[in-house]
Amino acid sequence: MKEAPSQPWSLMMRIYKEIIPNVHNELDFWREKAERIPNEELRSQAIASINSKTFHCEGGAIYALLSIDPVCRREVIRFIVAYQTISDYLDNLCDRSTSLDPDDFSLLHRSMEHALTPGSLVENYYRLREEQDDGGYLPDLVRTCQNVLEELPGFSQIHAGLLELAEHYCNLQIHKHVTHEERVPRLQRWFSENEKELPAMSWYEFSACAGSTLGIFCLASYASNGEVEPELVEKVKEGYFPWIQGLHIMMDYLIDQQEDKDGGDLNFCFYYENQETMIERLLHFFKMADRSAQDLPHSKFHTLITRGLLGIYSTDTKVKGQRDVQTVLKKLMRAGGLSAYYFYWNSWVYRKVKA
Template sequence: MSKSAQARQVPRTPVTLMYRVYKYVLPEVRAELARLRVIAERIPDDELRVQALASMTSKQFHCEGGGIYAAGNLKRRHILVPLIVCLQTISDYLDNLCDRSTSLDPDDFRLLHQSMLDAVDPDAPLRDYYALRAERADGGYLHELVRTCQACVKQLPAYAHVRSYVSELVGLYGDLQVYKHIAKENREPALLSWWEKHRHAVPQLQWNEFAAATGSTLGMFMLFLTASDEGCTPADALRVRNAYFPHVCGLHIMLDYLIDQEEDRLGGDLNFCNYYENQSQLIERIGMIVERARKDVGSLPAPRFHRMVIEGLIALYLSDPKVSGQKDVELVSKRLMRRSPLTRLFFWGNSVLIRKRLYSN
């Protein structure tokens, strides 16, 4: 995959990117979610149905944000959009199930998340992912999500080159979901023990920052986009993996946790922004991750596209209505937005507009 070929595929300016998002990505993401909603509404088990529908309603913007990667190759968006939407929907659905679980069994959480590993393995057989929990009758909903992903990855011309890196990131994601949802007294010890196995690979990060990085799906989505190009090589795949993990992925989830601090406090949920001595250290660490992320994507073809993604992430999360009313978060937001580039301000305005359209429908 030559730099010139990749650069021709992806949008080079914020205006071009948002044109593609409004014209192609958002309508097709919402159409795929509508298809899935029809299936979810037929789920026999009440709890599974509630959580499936809730994940699509409250976390729709996750699919819309991930859909930006489909804007990088419009010719293959018919593969990328359903793949991104279905994998993100598995992630959001299982997160809801584990957050509100009647179980604290790590084996149950591990088996549920095996569905994500199977979804990115075109040869994997379907399994009974609910075998270790009381709620099991989903009417084939989770299998439909897995099958759709498998059918899509089979159509990506260079998937063989990215497959191992996608599976690596999905595996780390599953580990995180297991450790963060077990009994509260066991969460931090499990996460710290896990960190000890990986800290040598990311010595610049603290344990909570590494854990946050594993919670992002953006590296997976960028690898899908990379595999949509016939010219992708194994070296290209490795370059993308290293450019996105850990800093772009870490920024994504640290921002997510930043705006969810009050919500997580009330729900008793673990939040990775709570492991700093003060707000100044939090700002400093997120600022460091931003700069490392910008530097990392400089090695990729069309680096402007990836820098737009970074600025878009910052704008998307810091323009979220959850920010207002949380004084500490407002302070962090103002500090991070200080002297923002025009690109970030452009995406800020678009994030506000998209939310207004979303909640007015």
């Protein structure tokens, strides 16, 4: 039985030893299934989502280290990889495929709700689009998530929290993938419906907060250890949504700016008045994420996550050539301190070895 790591070096050691090998085993399994999808377009998007977004599963599965029992930990990794694979696959289908229909996106993302609800019957999530036959790929992912969650001793206590976080995520995916002229008005209306329940922030910051699955993975990992007190569920939800999830996704958009400019894609960093305002707000998100982490059990673990986000994103190859982005990242790294630099160095070496 191991407690969650509380130091940067112990965290990285366990990631390399316990997380990455298991994640890659799971992804190999799903890649083989993806390669057998009959429909060419669905097969292409499924394979691309795994090959290009492996790091999403690697990062999300770190939360399995909150699971005390090694057998449960492997099951939590199985859930995280399957759920994140659904997320990445659907993101590709909505962003890079053949539809701009919000009803289609809504139906596709119903699979993410069903995946969190054991006993929910899978359905034809493709019925509003031309492409149909995935050979059971998406239903198998959904059932895998259901099967793991059903066995978690604390599942009943976290179920409502999982659905709440997933609803935010799915709404974002629906609104941001419609036709270009509809995206911002839809996101602004959605924000206005939720604004009273949020700390002071803009519509695009709220959208970013909704776009992460980290809170879901955190709750599932805690539920593997036994019954979960209602207070812990609320603390995780409030800590991860908005602040830690917001930091996560704003870092993602920060480094994607040049790519999104070239592709004409939506990027929430574009809506800041100037670089100074963006730096101020991202620093605020980091400080609030850090404060939220300190209010959680295993606070040192969650604090390492906030610093890890800074270090890992700072080493991404997309940063090269974006001087404005480098300026922002330097200030964030200074705020993150020695732990952020430790993760930066570790991530740089890992990327070099993988290359």
